[in-house]
Amino acid sequence: MNTTDILRRFLLDSDPVSCEPYGNGHINSTFLVQTKKGSRYILQRLSEEAFKNVPELMENISGIAQFLDAKAKAEGTPCHVLPPVMTVDGETYVHVTEEAADDAADVAAASLSGYFRVTPFAENSICLEKPESDEDFYQCAIAFGTFISELADYPAETLHETIPNFHNTVDRYRIFHETLERAKNDPELAPRVEAAKDEIAFVLEREHSAGVLQEMRDSGKLPTRVTHNDTKLNNVLLDKDTRQLLYVIDLDTVMPGLSLYDYGDCIRFGAATASEDEKDLSKVHCDLHLFEVFTKGFIESCKGLTDLEIEMLPEGARTITLELGVRFLTDWLDGDKYFATKYPGHNLDRCRSQLALALDMESKREEMKEIVNELSGH
Numbered sequence: 001m002n003t004t005d006i007l008r009r010f011l012l013d014s015d016p017v018s019c020e021p022y023g024n025g026h027i028n029s030t031f032l033v034q035t036k037k038g039s040r041y042i043l044q045r046l047s048e049e050a051f052k053n054v055p056e057l058m059e060n061i062s063g064i065a066q067f068l069d070a071k072a073k074a075e076g077t078p079c080h081v082l083p084p085v086m087t088v089d090g091e092t093y094v095h096v097t098e099e100a101a102d103d104a105a106d107v108a109a110a111s112l113s114g115y116f117r118v119t120p121f122a123e124n125s126i127c128l129e130k131p132e133s134d135e136d137f138y139q140c141a142i143a144f145g146t147f148i149s150e151l152a153d154y155p156a157e158t159l160h161e162t163i164p165n166f167h168n169t170v171d172r173y174r175i176f177h178e179t180l181e182r183a184k185n186d187p188e189l190a191p192r193v194e195a196a197k198d199e200i201a202f203v204l205e206r207e208h209s210a211g212v213l214q215e216m217r218d219s220g221k222l223p224t225r226v227t228h229n230d231t232k233l234n235n236v237l238l239d240k241d242t243r244q245l246l247y248v249i250d251l252d253t254v255m256p257g258l259s260l261y262d263y264g265d266c267i268r269f270g271a272a273t274a275s276e277d278e279k280d281l282s283k284v285h286c287d288l289h290l291f292e293v294f295t296k297g298f299i300e301s302c303k304g305l306t307d308l309e310i311e312m313l314p315e316g317a318r319t320i321t322l323e324l325g326v327r328f329l330t331d332w333l334d335g336d337k338y339f340a341t342k343y344p345g346h347n348l349d350r351c352r353s354q355l356a357l358a359l360d361m362e363s364k365r366e367e368m369k370e371i372v373n374e375l376s377g378h
């Protein structure tokens with residue numbers, strides 16, 4: 001089974017003529033497809049390492065897309081999510097079993113198995129790895145703040161948990177400990193433990209403080225909301241001309257969660273002065289001006305944030321940054337199974353950069369609190 005066979009099972013406007021790898025996602029395999037009539041689509045092979053139940057995941061996405069589309073129509077406003085392209089069988093995905101892929105391999109150039117979906121390509125859009133202006137980052141805040149607000153009345157109990165305990169930082173530490181013990185006793189992985197000993201010490205020192213927000217969620221002090229859970233700037237598409245919000249994409253992890261993690265992950269990625277895998281740690285800081293720009297947009301657009309949510313915004317940024325450092329470290333110790341890597345040691349570089357950023361955020365805690373207080377009038 002090759003990509004053309006797979007694409008023919010989706011209701012495209014005409015036959016596909018090209019299909020090339022596309023984008024910078026770390027989880028799914030993404031391809032840009034062009035058809036005979038010149039239309040473009042995104043084809044994705046979903047990561048089965050990350051997502052154990054793709055039919056449930058697609059049910060979540062369809063539900064969210066229909067809900068937001070109906071809301072936008074009722075309000076006469078544009079809808080900011082893209083619905084999946086259906087298959088000829090009326091499904092939102094195609095599942096190619098290994099047997100079917102193997103059967104076709106002798107006639108096809110490449111053999112592919114797994115779960116595939118197609119989304120219309122957002123024309124006239126840009127996808128940024130870092131904000132090029134304050135306004136770009138402000139639009140990202142509006143994108144995710146509005147996303148949470150609009151989903152406030154979504155029936156959260158109908159959502160499937162696509163990755164259990166995705167942002168449960170306490171559980172992320174549990175998996176880290178398990179992986180560390182396994183790696184220590186595995187001759188192939190043990191050198192990785194030695195290479196990461198400083199990072200291991202760093203995350204262990206912070207274990208006690210990493211669970212504060214999870215405890216507040218468990219005790220009901222922080223509200224559980226329907227959140228996006230993967231709020232990188234490159235999961236937002238802006239209009240190329242107006243630079244206003246076009247679409248929020250990558251809805252695979254929309255689940256009940258904390259607003260603070262959606263806020264925090266945007267700050268982690270977009271307010272950082274260096275890329276997520278920067279090797280020169282002296283370049284890695286949290287830019288307080290961008291922090292302020294984003295925080296302003298988020299408080300304005302995410303309606304009904306409680307006083308405690310607002311107070312804990314800086315902690316949301318630190319916790320999610322530390323959590324991702326722990327996740328990159330765990331994947332490094334595990335032999336790089338989860339995140340797509342471009343070179344050996346990529347996950348360790350990513351881990352180091354995230355831990356440097358978390359440390360910088362710790363040193364700026366008071367300044368961040370002052371900015372939040374000033375913006376929220378507290």
Ligand code: ADP
Binds near residue numbers: 120234
């Ligand atoms: P991953 O889960 O691997 O991050 P994404 O769904 O975020 O996958 O897609 C990866 C990249 O592909 C995005 O960052 C974006 O650049 C591009 N992309 C995805 N969907 C679309 C779309 N509908 N229109 C335009 N670009 C898209």
Ligand code: GN1
Binds near residue numbers: 250324
């Ligand atoms: C992954 O899929 P992508 O590249 O947008 C990951 C996020 C991480 C991010 C780090 C499902 O996001 O949790 O924060 O990499 N997504 C999943 O860049 O694990």
Ligand code: MG
Binds near residue numbers: 234250
């Ligand atoms: Mg993405």
